[in-house]
Amino acid sequence: MKFILKILPVFFLFILCKPKPVEEKNASNPIKNSGFTIAFGSCNNQNLQNNLWKEISKNNPNIWIWGGDIIYSDTEDMTYLKNNYQLQKNNKHYSNFIKNVEVLGTWDDHDFGKNDGGRDYKYKKESQQLYLDFLDVPQNSPRRKQEGVYFAKDFAVNTSIIKVIVLDTRYFRTELTADNNSKKRYKPNLNSNNSMLGETQWNWLKDQLHNSKSDYTVIMSSIQFLSNKHGFETWGNMPNEVEKLERLLVETNTKNALILSGDRHISEISSKNIEGLKYPLIDFTSSGMTHSYTSYSGEENPYRIVDVIAKKSFGILKFDLINSKITMEIRGEKNVLYRTYTQKYMK
Numbered sequence: 001m002k003f004i005l006k007i008l009p010v011f012f013l014f015i016l017c018k019p020k021p022v023e024e025k026n027a028s029n030p031i032k033n034s035g036f037t038i039a040f041g042s043c044n045n046q047n048l049q050n051n052l053w054k055e056i057s058k059n060n061p062n063i064w065i066w067g068g069d070i071i072y073s074d075t076e077d078m079t080y081l082k083n084n085y086q087l088q089k090n091n092k093h094y095s096n097f098i099k100n101v102e103v104l105g106t107w108d109d110h111d112f113g114k115n116d117g118g119r120d121y122k123y124k125k126e127s128q129q130l131y132l133d134f135l136d137v138p139q140n141s142p143r144r145k146q147e148g149v150y151f152a153k154d155f156a157v158n159t160s161i162i163k164v165i166v167l168d169t170r171y172f173r174t175e176l177t178a179d180n181n182s183k184k185r186y187k188p189n190l191n192s193n194n195s196m197l198g199e200t201q202w203n204w205l206k207d208q209l210h211n212s213k214s215d216y217t218v219i220m221s222s223i224q225f226l227s228n229k230h231g232f233e234t235w236g237n238m239p240n241e242v243e244k245l246e247r248l249l250v251e252t253n254t255k256n257a258l259i260l261s262g263d264r265h266i267s268e269i270s271s272k273n274i275e276g277l278k279y280p281l282i283d284f285t286s287s288g289m290t291h292s293y294t295s296y297s298g299e300e301n302p303y304r305i306v307d308v309i310a311k312k313s314f315g316i317l318k319f320d321l322i323n324s325k326i327t328m329e330i331r332g333e334k335n336v337l338y339r340t341y342t343q344k345y346m347k
């Protein structure tokens with residue numbers, strides 16, 4: 001008995017001091033402001049000079065969204081993949097940048113582990129954990145157990161909610177159809193078994209949009225959604241999936257949705273009027289943070305509204321929540337403003 005009395009206080013002290021597991025938040029603490037700034041970008045080679053981080057900081061972003069190709073590591077060797085993430089994380093410009101900015105994002109093919117890879121990539125489970133390690137996602141997060149890196153978070157800004165959804169266009173993506181009759185790499189295929197997101201992710205997305213109370217929904221896709229004629233990877237290679245997302249936005253009455261993409265090593269802005277949607281659907285592509293498509297000589301894009309920048313660049317979204325406007329900026333080295341476009345949205 002004496003012994004029990006002796007150890008009891010120690011036991012209670014242990015309970016009180018035991019660190020609580022870190023929980024992942026799907027909603028931010030409210031920000032009292034009439035503005036909100038999102039910075040995003042993609043295609044960042046860990047072995048090349050990362051000289052945009054300081055320039056991105058100058059725009060005082062509230063959050064940073066990775067659009068994929070965070071590193072280049074096409075491999076089946078998970079130690080190599082892990083080391084490449086570590087190289088990126090140790091980059092002094094990047095590590096300084098993330099001290100003051102919340103980081104979200106998705107992957108694309110080169111950080112997933114296979115060029116133009118999809119659901120057949122053998123090491124996708126292992127690769128997912130390394131990706132989540134890179135983003136410092138807690139070990140007890142549901143994202144550690146789900147298949148795929150899709151995620152959503154609400155940002156409360158003054159009286160508005162900005163929902164950010166990051167999609168995974170790799171983990172479940174079915175095979176693409178090669179175009180053997182032209183110089184293009186892939187061609188559209190209407191096969192109803194084709195899937196960009198897979199059933200589980202589609203159901204999750206449906207729930208996210210159905211139950212949303214957000215005033216703006218920013219959807220990061222990694223590959224381009226609207227531009228569909230270039231023959232590289234695009235949602236346009238699966239027209240049924242394009243229609244499915246467009247219908248879903250209409251059916252769920254999603255307010256003020258905007259798509260962000262990367263992958264292409266160019267930056268451009270596309271816009272499409274969709275029947276039933278009360279605002280034009282924009283796809284803002286920002287790609288090429290360390291290396292761009294310098295030999296770009298033009299390509300067809302029926303939805304382009306802001307012409308292509310084929311230089312190293314990043315994207316900025318400035319929300320004006322009082323006037324319901326988003327100003328989109330394509331910026332590059334020395335924070336130079338290459339292009340800007342403002343879209344008025346619904347109140």
Ligand SMILES: [Fe+2]
Pocket residue numbers: 042043044069110263264265
């Ligand atoms: Fe890339």
